[in-house]
Amino acid sequence: MLVQERMSTHPVTITTETTMTDALRVMRENQVRRLPVLDETGRLVGIVSEKDLLYASPSPATSLSIYEMHYMLTQLRVTELMTSDVITVAPDVPLEEAARIMADNKIGGLPVVDDGDLVGIITETDIFKVFLELLGAREKGLRLTLLIPERKGEIARITTEIARLGGNILALGTFLGDDPTTAVVTVKVEDVPAAELEAAMRDLNCTILDSREI
Amino acid sequence: MLVVERMTPNPITINQDATVRQALEIIEGRNLRHLPVLDDEENLVGIVSEKDLLRAESDSPIKEVMSRDVVTITEYTALEEAARIMADHKISGLPVMRGGRLVGIITETDLFKIFLELLGAREKGVRLTMLIPEEPGMLASLTGEIAAMGGNILALGTFMGEDPTNRMVTVKVSDVPSEKLVAIMEALGMEIVDVREA
Numbered sequence: 201m202l203v204q205e206r207m208s209t210h211p212v213t214i215t216t217e218t219t220m221t222d223a224l225r226v227m228r229e230n231q232v233r234r235l236p237v238l239d240e241t242g243r244l245v246g247i248v249s250e251k252d253l254l255y256a257s258p259s260p261a262t263s264l265s266i267y268e269m270h271y272m273l274t275q276l277r278v279t280e281l282m283t284s285d286v287i288t289v290a291p292d293v294p295l296e297e298a299a300r301i302m303a304d305n306k307i308g309g310l311p312v313v314d315d316g317d318l319v320g321i322i323t324e325t326d327i328f329k330v331f332l333e334l335l336g337a338r339e340k341g342l343r344l345t346l347l348i349p350e351r352k353g354e355i356a357r358i359t360t361e362i363a364r365l366g367g368n369i370l371a372l373g374t375f376l377g378d379d380p381t382t383a384v385v386t387v388k389v390e391d392v393p394a395a396e397l398e399a400a401m402r403d404l405n406c407t408i409l410d411s412r413e414i
Numbered sequence: 415m416l417v418v419e420r421m422t423p424n425p426i427t428i429n430q431d432a433t434v435r436q437a438l439e440i441i442e443g444r445n446l447r448h449l450p451v452l453d454d455e456e457n458l459v460g461i462v463s464e465k466d467l468l469r470a471e472s473d474s475p476i477k478e479v480m481s482r483d484v485v486t487i488t489e490y491t492a493l494e495e496a497a498r499i500m501a502d503h504k505i506s507g508l509p510v511m512r513g514g515r516l517v518g519i520i521t522e523t524d525l526f527k528i529f530l531e532l533l534g535a536r537e538k539g540v541r542l543t544m545l546i547p548e549e550p551g552m553l554a555s556l557t558g559e560i561a562a563m564g565g566n567i568l569a570l571g572t573f574m575g576e577d578p579t580n581r582m583v584t585v586k587v588s589d590v591p592s593e594k595l596v597a598i599m600e601a602l603g604m605e606i607v608d609v610r611e612a
Contacts (some may be wrong), residue, residue: 201543201584202608206475232432254468259486264562294541294612296533306445324522328501331529334571335494345415348482352589353561354582360558363551372553373532374569375415386415410416414492 203292203298206330207320213238216245220276224253236311236318237282244311244318246282256281288313289322299327336371341390342397343414347407350383358385361400365390367392384409417496418489421510421518427452430459430477434470447523448507450516451480458509458516460484484587486511488516497525514534534569540595543584545575545610555579556583559598565590582607 212225212230217240223235227250237246256276266323288311289298298310302324332338348354355374356366367389375384385406389397398408428437428449435447441464460480470479483547486509487496496508500522530536546552553572560567565587570603573582587595596609 201571201582251465251468254465294533294608294610296530296535296536297612299526299529299533300452300535303523303530307486323607324499324526327498327529328522328525330573331525331532332494332497332501333573334529335492335497336534337494337498352564352566355560355567356554356557359554363554367552368550369553369572371572372570374534374567375531384415409549410492414495 201295201330202291203289203293203295203312203322203406206326207291209320211236211318211321213318214248214278215240216277216279217246218278219274219280220253220256220281221273223248223278223347224250225250233323234309234321235287235388236321237278238318242257243316244286244313246279247286247311248278248282249308252281252283252382253278256316260330263408265316286311290314290321290387295327295330296320298322304325312414334371335373335386337387339388340414341370341388342392342394342410343386343388343410344397344401344408345379345410346385346387347409348383348385349405350377350381354383354387357404358406360402361404362387362389362392362397364406365392365396366398367397371394415493415527416489417487417491417493417520418518419522420493421489421520422464422524423518424521425450425509425516425519427516428462429454430480432476433472434467434474434476436469437476438472448519448521450484450509450519451476452516456509456516457514458484460487461507461509463507468541470601486510487520493525493528496520498541500525507594514596521527521539531571532582533571537586537588538587539568539586539612540590540592541584541586541608541610541612542592542595542606543582544599544604544606546579546583546604547551548575548579548581552581553583555602556585556604559592559602560587560595563590563594565595565600565605586612 309323506522
């Protein structure tokens, strides 16, 4: 799964001439939390988040009069507040790599740039939806969480056994275990009774951490 | 994987009679985006986000700016269920309750880290994405073949395919050259969508 498969194309953008008031209005009208900033040639020169703007807004306890405040906000351009060192990704980067970049840099969205052109934006929310799919959160079935030894062939043994019992795997995810010798696997299965599946997994020396119908 | 395994236990909270300014002082520097709000008896009465605070007047009491309709979960909720609740309600943090008491908080960021693990984003290997027919046993034959050629599966994730007859699988494997892996998957009838060393 690559960024281009899940990014929003044609993101809403603003220019270096946009004021802070207008940027906030654009965010609210389009229900987005960040806006890429383009220069007059259409080149990406920055990004501004709703939080950058909110932190920059004068506190209601300011000594400025309402007229002074209004004047200040309408004059202040986003270029004063935007992040100029924009971290971007290419459209053919894997989604988990985009997620890693966001987590490592504590940012919630990345402009997608192809050959110098802004082609999209990918956000935490987009990746979140993929996460739901990955663990089959919207599908019904028997959900088992297993602690398995971290060695070659373990996942094959589990999936082969489920297939042998006539089960269909709706979702399967692997996590790090308690220590380097183990891994945790969450699998969602339909068409096999819970008791039968649990017994078969125990026979394979898997520890059943959790079992539930969802 | 359950909420209890990844939540932040004993989260920092704020009293409903504190001010917005006090709450902002608490979250500043701690990188927090939500504070559960308690009354004097330590009952959960609301939740307040960084954005709620930034939009409010700094002398306002928290009880006037917090959300009162708090969606909560328990420690034994499945993580993907917590993720589904967040997505459906468009919220990024959920207080975790045990018998009416606040025992933790789980946020989008916590779930994000799990996503990285799930797809092995921090491990090195051959990363293969393929479309496989939606039939029982397909994952078994795929993983069986990888094991047979001595490969170690670092991560495996299944996604919806292009239509109901197929499914997208991303797998990260170590100890097998990528050409060999691709050849064997093609022989099994898988359609390779993407292959890279990552």
